[in-house]
Amino acid sequence: MFILEKRADLLDGSRKREEISVKMFDYLLSTSLRSSMEEYGLNVDGQIENDLVFIKEMIRGHLNTDETQKQFMGRTKDKYFFYEIVGNEKNGIDVDKFDYIARDSYYLGIQSSFDHRRCLMFARVCRVGEKNRICFRDEVSNLYSMFQIRSLLHRTAYQHKTTRIIEVMIKDALLQAGECIQIEGSEEKIYSLSTAIEDMEAYIKLTDCVFEKILNSSERPDVMIQMLEHELGTDCSILFNDSSLSPTKENMEAYKKMKENIITAINSSSKEMGEAKKLLSNIVSRQIYKCLGKMQSEKPTMVYTRD
Numbered sequence: 001m002f003i004l005e006k007r008a009d010l011l012d013g014s015r016k017r018e019e020i021s022v023k024m025f026d027y028l029l030s031t032s033l034r035s036s037m038e039e040y041g042l043n044v045d046g047q048i049e050n051d052l053v054f055i056k057e058m059i060r061g062h063l064n065t066d067e068t069q070k071q072f073m074g075r076t077k078d079k080y081f082f083y084e085i086v087g088n089e090k091n092g093i094d095v096d097k098f099d100y101i102a103r104d105s106y107y108l109g110i111q112s113s114f115d116h117r118r119c120l121m122f123a124r125v126c127r128v129g130e131k132n133r134i135c136f137r138d139e140v141s142n143l144y145s146m147f148q149i150r151s152l153l154h155r156t157a158y159q160h161k162t163t164r165i166i167e168v169m170i171k172d173a174l175l176q177a178g179e180c181i182q183i184e185g186s187e188e189k190i191y192s193l194s195t196a197i198e199d200m201e202a203y204i205k206l207t208d209c210v211f212e213k214i215l216n217s218s219e220r221p222d223v224m225i226q227m228l229e230h231e232l233g234t235d236c237s238i239l240f241n242d243s244s245l246s247p248t249k250e251n252m253e254a255y256k257k258m259k260e261n262i263i264t265a266i267n268s269s270s271k272e273m274g275e276a277k278k279l280l281s282n283i284v285s286r287q288i289y290k291c292l293g294k295m296q297s298e299k300p301t302m303v304y305t306r307d
Contacts, residue, residue: 018060020197025056027200049075054082061087080131093119093136093143101149108157114145165289169279170211177214177276215280217273 029052037044042051054074075082088094098116105112119139126135136143157163178193185191185202193210196202282288 020203021059022056023200024204025059027204049079057083058086061089078132081125081134084134088134090133093134093146097146097150101146101153104153104157105149108153110149110152110156112145112149114149115142116146118142119146162288166283169283169289173214173276173279174210176272176279177217180273180276181210181213211280214273214276215284217277 034044037051043049044052050073057072057074072080072083084090084094086094086096098119101112101114102116104110119136119142122137122139124135124137125132127133128135174193181193182190183192183196183202183205185196185199189199189202191199191202193206196206
């Protein structure tokens, strides 16, 4: 939600999230993942059934058109059903749903009648037309239960008004503090929250610690400015990084201007972090935004779900 609002220029396609995941996978390959895959006997260099290509295709997903199906390179045509295991765009029955339905219903205390183990037990690969597909025998009622519990989870958890409110509050906090938090990326380059997506070494560091960093921030602009005044004094050579710089009138004016700009930046940064900290503190203490009602937009509105 933060990236959608702050960096809308990067999300020019409906599958941008998948493309970022592929970039993350490429970055992990450049570290130690490639050698680990080779140790387990995975095919990382072959022209046929290349496992690296196959993993990326699984991440990206695909559309149900003959044109896109012919472009797959990770598996041969007779193993087309492999692409229906993680994200089945044909009928929506896949292990991704099996996973989060079992996990989330358990931790949310929601009784689920869907039995994914039984579903896997009756799954078979059958020839349908010209392709091998995953099919299920005598599992209609069980599969109906899967879609029913998925709908229930969306209504009571994923799309619940309190969940959406907290998402908006976290987004607002990140928008406030986004430019104040710095993350080191490749080649020691510094990125903010909104620009870290451009460098996977920086992006991989954006974990839940960002929430904690904002929540536990203790910026004191008055103390920081006092320290700045003490360190800089009246020596203009410190800011200009030139020990031979003479304290002429022009140099002192430039020095004074630079110091004012630094103080302004400190005050601005502290204010933004303070606002962000207040928002997150309100979430922790359950002082959240109030939902005054719902309305139907005149134009279609995109709703983002877990899938």
